[in-house]
Amino acid sequence: MLTLENLVLEQDDFRLTADLTVPDGARVAVIGPSGAGKSTLLSAIAGFFAPASGRILWNGQDLAPLAPGARPLSILFQDQNLFAHLTVAQNLGLGVNPSLRLTATDRAAIATALARTGLEGLADRRPGQLSGGQQSRVALARALLRARPLLLLDEPFAALGPALKAEMLAMVAKIAAEANTTVLMVSHDPADARNFAPLAILVVEGQALAPQPTAKLLDNPPPALARYLGN
Amino acid sequence: MAARLAALAVLALVLGTLGAVAWRAGGLGALQTADLGAARFTVLQALVSATLSALLAVPVARALHRRRFPGRGALISLMGAPFILPAVVAVMGLLAVFGRAGVLNDGLALLGLPRVSIYGAQGVVLAHVFFNLPLATRLLLQGWQAIPVERFRLAASLGFTPSATFSHLEGPMLRATLPGAWLAIFLVCLTSFAVALTLGGGPAATTIELAIYQAFRFDFDLARAASLGLLQVALCIAALAATTRIALPQGFGAGLDRRAVLAPPAGHVLRAQDAVAIALAAAFLIVPMAAVLARGLPAVAVLPAAVWLAAARSLAVALAATALTLALALPLALAAVRQRRFEWAGTLPLVASPLVLGTGLFLMLRPFAAPGTLALPVTVAVNAALALPFALRTLLPATRALEADYARLAASLGLTGLARLRLLILPRLARPLGFAAGLAAALSMGDLGVIALFADPAQATLPLQLYALMGAYRMADAAAAASLLMVLSFGLFWLFDRIGTHADA
Known part of the structure; x- marks a missing residue:
């Protein structure tokens, strides 16, 4: 269970507070106007942005002392999710063991992850030789291998076309359901949020509100969200 | 942490030696009248060399920018060569063209004109222009290439004359790039030693670096050498202070651009003007180097054993200095992305000169060991320190990109x-x-600086051995040794650059 306890994020003029809980295995969209702090919120949870005050807890454990790589989560960024100079297999291997000293079991796990994400036969390619959709799958396969209980998506599929994006989100939903992974997904697209995430955290006017049913929120948006949605 | 250690090592080397020099000098009392003349000549020749190089580079860079011809790319690449060409080799080449028995004087004699001498202030400036005109040309060419091609297209569509193009597009670019290029050259010329040693000398053409060498080596007047060192450092700091107002150019100038170019300006006069600029610059660059190789290469095989031994010593020094440079530069470049003070630490050696560092190290080490036995290790340390600012400038853009592209991803994976x-x-x-x-x-391979202070003949490096051959007027052996040195210097550069390119994924 992810808990943001009296969390305050500050940078220059920017200020965001959050005091909320995300239940285990939930798929949650993080929605709100541009610049509201959606990405900053994910950055803080992932350990790239130190909170001004408050705590971020996972099952009651404070994450503050943990380095980004040691936190019980995987994060997919908007871009630069893969090392361009490493092969697909090596990029996946980093999810198993960051020093890339892999056992036979590790290699088998990598092969399974490749197969499950539809990347058979691409193990020795470099990211530059893959399509955008394939690159997203590699990043997702690595998250699958890391098998952390929390997955943060900071718009990793924003550059994909609508069909590919829907396909990727379906894949995330399937993988997350199997391992009961909690997913937080920043989204600019209300349709994505409706389809993928039963719950939504609204980030607006300096506050991240507790998760609420996505459909209800989008059907009766508060004024600030309505302005952003344009209806 | 590695970056702290590297920064401390550089600080200890530079500030430690400067401290030793300052302490030994105990003020500037030991200076003689001639030394003030050396200070004046140092500044004057640097002013003239930098100004000539920068101004002459303007027509050459403009011609290279607006004309396309076979060999253009090779010529631009070759203009990067003088930066790593050993100074003594360049001097050998200039002697072959402008020396007493050189091509120029033979031509003048044929015409019944008096011979000209390359020795003295004019020779020092000539050599500095030889080194820095190509560098300035590449820096300005980079400036020209940075002007968006759309601007030139707009100028062409509005029917700009060449002079209108100059005042609206090229003039502003030159106002932005010329001062930086000028200052970079001025800084290099300020610490000139090998050129002054071989072509200068005497009351009218002695730089401070040369005066330090003479005070140290001939008079063994350490107090005076140290005072001169303080003078040199003061000059370097004053020039570096100017860099806070005028930005030094980043990198080493343009490479090959493969962008489409607009039709060059028509007209026979402009064509001829560009052709002359390119031909003269190419000849000035190529003929001296070719002269050395033509005379020296055939005789390399029969060089005496002492020269080969010196070459082996130089190779060992160069490889050790390279390892040390990278061991210092990499951690500093990685740390400098987050904290500017590491960049400053790596740039610190610019305030010192080879001979000042050498004098300081001599003073510091003398109580512990005979200086002669330390000649090679000291040379390694000084060469590494002096290469560090360049290595750092090469690495910094890449470490910044690395940080921006992959730091978060690496951290999120626990790499x-x-x-x-x-x-x-x-x-x-x-x-x-x-x-x-x-x-x-x-x-490091081509360095003739601190080694001249310390070494006895038994420990000579190849540049020092070459200098000795020139001093003994064994010009055939000297040409061969110069060819060997040129081949080794360029070969080392080519080898390492190639390893890097191949390892790059």
């Missing part, structure tokens, strides 16, 4: 320590690391 070095840093930085290693190796 740290040696695994980070092996899997991320070395593969991503292979190209600039290879280039920096090549620069450091070639600069």
Whole structure:
């Protein structure tokens, strides 16, 4: 269970507070106007942005002392999710063991992850030789291998076309359901949020509100969200 | 932490030696009238050399920018060569063209004109222009290439004359780039030693560096050498202070641009003007080097054993200095992305000159060991320190990109320590690391500076051996040794650069 306890994020003029809980295995969209702090919120949870005050807890454990790589989560960024100079297999291997000293079991796990994400036969390619959709799958396969209980998506599929994006989100939903992974997904697209995430955290006017049913929120948006949605 | 250690090592070397020099000098009392003349000549020749190089580079860079011809790319690449060409080799080449028995004087004699001498202030300036005109040309060419091609298209569509193009497009660019290029050259010329040693001398053409050498080596007047060192450092700091107002150029100038170009300006006069600028610059660059190789290469095989031994010593020094440069530059470049003070630490050697560092190290080490036995290790340390600012400037853009592109991803995966070095840093930085290693190796291979202070003949490096051959008027052997030195310097640069390019994924 992810808990943001009296969390305050500050940078220059920017200020965001959050005091909320995300239940285990939930798929949650993080929605709100541009610049509201959606990405900053994910950055803080992932350990790239130190909170001004408050705590971020996972099952009651404070994450503050943990380095980004040691936190019980995987994060997919908007871009630069893969090392361009490493092969697909090596990029996946980093999810198993960051020093890339892999056992036979590790290699088998990598092969399974490749197969499950539809990347058979691409193990020795470099990211530059893959399509955008394939690159997203590699990043997702690595998250699958890391098998952390929390997955943060900071718009990793924003550059994909609508069909590919829907396909990727379906894949995330399937993988997350199997391992009961909690997913937080920043989204600019209300349709994505409706389809993928039963719950939504609204980030607006300096506050991240507790998760609420996505459909209800989008059907009766508060004024600030309505302005952003344009209806 | 590695970056702290590297910064401390540089600080200890530079500030320690400066401290020793200042303490030994005890003020400027030991200076003689001639030394003030040396200070004046140092500044004057640097002013003239930098101004000539920068101004002459303007027509050459403009011609290279607006004309396309076979060999253009090769010529631009070759203009990077003088930066790593050993100074003594360049002097050999200039002697072959402008010397007493050179091509120029033979031509003048044929015409019944009096001979000209390359020795003295004019020779020092000539050599400095030889080194820096190509550098300035590349820096200005980069400025020209940075003007968006759309601007030139707009100018052409509005029917701009060449002079209108100059005042609206090229003039503003030159106002922005020329001062930086000028200052970079001025800084290099300020610490000129090998050129002054071989072509200068005497009351009218002695630089401070040369005066330090003479006070040290001939008079063994350490107080005076140290006072001169303080004077040199003061000059360097004053010139560096100017860089806070005028930005030094980043990198080493333009490479090959493959962008489409607009039709060059028509007209026979402009065509002829550009052709002359390019031909003269190419001849000035190529003929001296070719003269050395033509005379020296055939005789390399029969060089005496002492020269080959010196070459082996130089190779060992160059490789050790390269390793040390990278060991200092890489951690500093990685740390400098987050904290500017590491960049400053790596740039600190610019305030010192080879001979000042050498004098300081001599003063510091004398109580512990006979200076002669330390000649090679001291040369390694000084060469590494002096190559460090260049290596750092080469690496910094790459480490900044590395940080921006991959720091978060690496952290999110827990990629740290040696695994980070092996899997991320070395593969991503292979190209600039290879280039920096090549620069450091070639600069060290050709260095005739601190080694001249310390070494006895039994420990001579190849540049020192070459200087001795020139002094003994064994010009055939000297040409052969110069050819060997040129081949080794360029070879080392080529090898390291190639390793880097190949390792780059």
